[in-house]
Amino acid sequence: MMAMMLDESDASDSELVGRARDGDREAFGRLVERHYDFVHRVAWRWCGRKADAEDIAQDVCVRLGRSIRDYRGSGAFTTWLYAMTLNAARDHARKSMRESAKTEAYGVHALISGETPEEPDDQAEALWAAVRRLPDKQRGAVLLVYGEGLSHAAAAEAMAISETTVSWHIHEAKKRLKVLMRTAGDE
């Protein structure tokens, strides 16, 4: 993609964030450009639907534009992005729930009604479908820890909860996933 050519510069995230906070449009543009795919990936993992993932990603971009000046994060920029993306994804789900009153945003139905993945990986796919049926916190924790490979501590920071709470969510999620996987298998 041509856009990638723009990304040659090796200014670090924090450098770009700093400049963007001071109102540097170009730095902000580069920052968003650089992280769009990241945001999209997280959003897609969360909801499993292309169109929704794009909507969420766009929303995150807008939120970034509005709030980059308020960013005072000391840690990695991506931590903040995780938090923002998960928030946006939750808001999005809530909104589409309200609007459609359909359950299709959740669970296996999403996969049927959405576009079929390019290379169906049945097991991982089914597992993700189950993850997407978890309560929000558990879903987020599993996504960050197993989907994104974060440590419990890093996930805790992104979710703004304590590390033990993350571990607890993961624990609960595992129990629940087992049940979900079994029922999914029966279907």
Next chain:
Amino acid sequence: MVDDNELARLRTLRVPVPNPQAKIGALHAAMTAFDEAQEENSPVPQGSAEPQRLTSRAAKLWREIMQKKLVATPAIAGLIALPIAGYTALYLLDQQNFNFGGDRTIAETSADKPEANAPVSTSKPAKTEPAGKMEVEQSPDLDETLVAPAAPPLPKAESSAASGQAQDALTREVAPAPMAMEAAPNGVRSRDLAKTRLFVQPSVSVLPAPIDTMPPQAENRDRIEDFRTNPVHSAKDDPVSTFSIDVDTASYSFVRRSLKEGSLPQPDTVRVEEMVNYFPYDWKGPGSAETPFNSTVTVMPAPWNAQHKLMHVAIKGYDLQPATQPKANLVFLIDVSGSMNEPDKLPLLKSAFRLLVSKLKPDDTISIVTYAGDAGTVLEPTKVAEKDKILGAIDSLQPGGSTAGEAGIKQAYRLAEKSFVKDGVNRVMLATDGDFNVGQTDDGDLKRLVEQERKTGVYLSVFGFGRGNLNDRMMQTIAQNGNGTAAYIDTLQEAEKVLVEDAASTIFPIAKDVKIQVEFNPQKVSEYRLIGYETRALSREDFNNDRVDAGDIGSGHSVTAIYEITPKGAPSQINDLRYGEASTDNGGVANADEYAFVKIRYKLPNEETSKLITTPVTGANEVSSFDAAGTDQRFSVAVAAFGQKLRDEDATATFGFDRIEQIAAAARGADPFGYRSEFLSLVRLASALERNR
């Protein structure tokens, strides 16, 4: 329990590559948000506000982007989109075997969303379709040419958003290109309305509205400007009030539509004067066209505040007799973009213009220009005597393509000049749902073009159709600068009113640049407030400056301006100045008997020097009780009260809808067209909606 090994598989699932258009759209949205935040940069309250309507956000973003023309985002927008657009253009030049032009087909880029292909997919020429049938066709050739280039097919809206300039170049070089790049709004719309991207216009999309860190700005659906209510002025400090006349009626139609759909209009967007001026009033008119209008001033107690009075200025334009109406040379400039493909848009527009044609004289001239992917002349200047030909041309209009406003408007002006009627009326009548997508998208550029053409004698009126996409601000801008009216047509009834009942006033101007200046006598009036006309305020010095453009009055138009005044002695809202005060003993008249002095400046349609009419307002203009005022005065006051109520203004806060209804019901009069009865039903609706809020 599911163990870690199993869960580790979660990482292995491939994530689809994000759609490049979505990405470009998102990046623009980010930049716009960034810029908006830059502009505000004010303290940020916490919490999230009401969910926004997405269309407005899309529209807003859209406008913002177009205004900025992306000059400032070259890094992202330009560099990505320019090569793509350029490449596509070259490609299209090579591939001229496809069938553009009169067919008005729509190219649908199905690559993005396979499920979008709801509409029938044939390559039949549109001519074989029954007239008026709203069907979207797809040209397979086109589709391939679009999909084939290495560059992904850009939905039109995005690509032009991305590169105003590139698109511009495209429009000039290859007329069909913008059409080819169209993203089949119809197809998109026919999908589940929840899934379209923000930048694929026109469409409804779902974005999570509440924002954690910043509440969204208060925004409205369509691009309607919001504004603050006129403040109360002290007659001592600031005795002079100056404004331009406004004969537009669009705001009333908006309000009506909103109420009928079950929601109160957004307060900040209600233009009270346009509501008041929507209704025909039987003010006393002038005797001849030499004095184009007559003003009647009445002072009456304010129904919503016993301490205050209303100064009601009613102006009636001279009603030209049909025999003396000048010849008309009208160019219909009709938006046939894909977004017009809705029952309340193009089909309504066709019926509306048919009505108008029936109202014209045989030697009036009509031309029709459409604009969509490319601007086209549908009908060369044709005398109304050949009515069948004109009606046939109107019927043949098909929706399709994007909106190349610039090419269309220039073409329309060319035709208007071609059949220019000296000493007649030369007018472009633009009908749109609000999109000027391609080329001249900056309101400022458009304004200059319209202004320049106005000077050559071609005026412009704007008729808005539909909802969700309407650019009221653009309509206002160009109608005000084109010496025309802006009306919003939501029903055939409204079309009947604007184009048939009021045809004469819509088409034939009797005075232009009409400005009103009122000087209040501080000895009689301590405070005053102009109700409405916020968007028409002029500086005091503009009044005598003939170069300053102002509103126009058409044949038989009635215009009403109402001031709420606090008579001397009544409790006032503004404290007197402690030090010094403006005085009248500088050669002015200190006439204790006058409330105010009303000055009206105007130009005759063919003149450049203004004339002045003055009227002192004295005790003779006053009526002792509100009920003693004329029927039409009382009705117009009821409308003004209603407008203020909808704006949620302080003045009418304690004045109930029921009281408005009483006044209006008692002042309904003959109401031959039922406009006033309809108003009553709106008041009841608003009252019910308010209660449920």
